Amino acid sequence: MPYFFMKWVNLQMLHAIVIEDRIRFAARQAVSESVDKGGAAHLNLPFRKPLGPSQESLNQVKSEFEQQISEFTPSQPVRTRSVSPSKEISDLVNSSGRPLVIAGPANRHHSNSTAALQLADLLHAPLIAEPGSRIPHYRQRVRRFEQFLRNKTVRHRLRPDLILRFGDQPFTKSMLMALKDWSDVTTLHFDARNSWQDHEMSVDVKIDLAPGDTLITDAFEPKTDDYLDLWSAADADSSNKLQNKLERESSLTDGHVFHHISNSLNASWNLMVSNSLPPRDVALFGHPAENIIVNRGAAGIDGIISTAIGAARATKAPTCCVVGDLAFLHDSNALLSVRHAGTPFIIIVINNGGGNIFRMLPVYHQTDTYQPYFETPQDVDIEHIAKAHGFRYKQVQEKVGLREISFDESRIEKPLIIECITNADAGMAMRKQLWNES
Ligand SMILES: Cc1ncc(C[n+]2csc(CCOP(=O)(O)OP(=O)(O)O)c2C)c(N)n1
Ligand SMILES: [Mg+2]
Structure with missing residues (x-):
């Protein structure tokens, strides 16, 4: 498995007149590959002898570069659509009594944190957000899942009847164990990029949702706090145990x-x-x-x-x-x-x-x-x-x-x-x- 997605851009055929355009093109291509695939892009730039540029062209490139750097503000294409879930999805959400929101890592171009918080709020759902998910601190956010979800009995007690997933494949052992145990639970994945982030192959419905999109939740009915209370109790208990261990x-x-x-x-x-x-x-x-x-x-x-x-x-x-x-x-x-x-x-x-x-x-x-x-x-x-x-x-x-x-x-x-x-x-x-x- 390669650690990084490598994009090799072959610039062998560069000609003086088109160099600037080609380099711009390669740079755009590298940035977009890197953002879409979520990895590093590698640019390979072969030079012909005598390698070094003339002093004059060097001065020109230097002053253009300095000007561009000082003016540079990273931009990203922002897609802003309204996404209305289908009737099938609304029925699944409305028939659930134990919905759980899970957010795996996501870089800032892919994090659907607004929608994750919006759903957790509306459904009174516990929210598990792994480090790197870019979800802000939030009152329904489960803090000690990596501690108590390693326990099979606890996973059984807290089993959801609907999983709403965001971001990439979770990586903590507790989440991997839980997703394995709960692989038969109906799972919706609100995904900002078209990649298969589903080790357990447990996602039933993928919903294409980019960070700028608005998720229309009018058809979803609010829930009670009963299921959330179970998670909060487990969290409080684990917080005490952790504090105790660190002190002792x-x-x-x-x-x-x-x-x-x-x-x-x-x-x-x-x-x-x-x-x-x-x-x-x-x-x-x-x-x-x-x-x-x-x-x-x-x-x-x-x-x-x-x-x-x-x-x-x-x-x-x-x-x-x-x-x-x-x-x-x-x-x-x-x-x-x-x-x-x-x-x-x-x-x-x-x-x-x-x-x-x-x-x-x-x-x-x-x-x-x-x-x-x-x-x-x-x-x-x-x-x-x-x-x-x-x-x-x-x-x-x-x-x-x-x-x-x-x-x-x-x-x-x-x-x-x-x-x-x-x-x-x-x-x-x-x-x-x-x-x-x-
Ligand atoms: C480039 C690379 N080489 C080797 C590995 C295999 N590997 C995974 S974890 C690890 C040890 C890391 O040690 P350290 O940074 O001290 O972290 P610790 O395990 O102590 O938390 C190694 C060698 C890897 N993941 N990536
Ligand atoms: Mg170490």
Whole structure:
């Protein structure tokens, strides 16, 4: 499986007169492929000798480029239609007593957050929105699903009779387990792009709905709060258990770091979350928020810092990138580009001593091969990497040290790397307890 959708644009035949048009065309093609397919686009530009341009043409290109950059405002085609659900769909919605809204990740060109909130509101439905779904904080939003939905009895108790899905394929284990158990439940997918995001093949009806569209819900009848109350009770119970576990564990774990970041980061910041355990941990230990960015669909641990820099530039918002130790090392040459972020930029490295995600696999018990071939802990001095790039550096090794992590923009003059050295055994034990005891 390729990690990225690669679009190769062959510019071999470029001729001087048409170069500008061809480059413009290739750029448009790359942007539209990237937005539609939700991945990276790769442009291959071969040059003929003598390679270098003349000083005169270089000066001209430079001044045009600088002018365009200063005037550039990203635009996207906004489709604005009124979408009226068919009678069949209205009947399904109106006959449901237990409707559940589920939103998987979606980038900002595909997130139907308005319609998801509108339906949850009208139907008094619980709303599960994974990190990266770009759904804002909302009172009916389920916070601790990644904790309690791992439990089969709870999944049975909370079984919906109608699922209203938004965004891409969910990725948290709890949601994958739930969608598998509930694959026979009638499922409507309000989809902004024409891709097949349905691992369980459980979607019964796809409804083409773009972010600018208005969903007409006049034919839908409101419901009572009975079903929502069941979810709220499970949520409250799990919140208490989580709080308890975090307080009782004395060493610093990944969970403590995610919980702290969620509590202290305000909504004006982007939170770019690396792949591997971090997106799952932000769901398990953090709070739902609109500003979380994930690279799901790609799922590679490459290019994480680069993506965060791109997000900072595109949104002009201060950005915090939370990244595992291996993913950090994988993209450490991106530190060269952090000066282009243009906004306050913090990297939080969760150093749990390698790829802890592999502890969830049976191979964890093969003691002679696990560490050297799977977890692969590294012995690199991250402080030296930070200093070599002129970054500020802080290290947190204990729970009390977490108060060092603050997001006061006025105090962040230069990029900062905060390395959190966490206890891998205690962290994994806490995850397992939360999954099993809820
Ligand atoms: C480019 C790439 N190489 C390898 C992998 C396989 N892989 C998935 S998770 C992981 C370990 C990541 O370790 P770390 O960033 O420390 O995160 P942790 O598992 O500790 O949360 C690896 C190597 C991948 N997903 N992408
Ligand atoms: Mg790690």
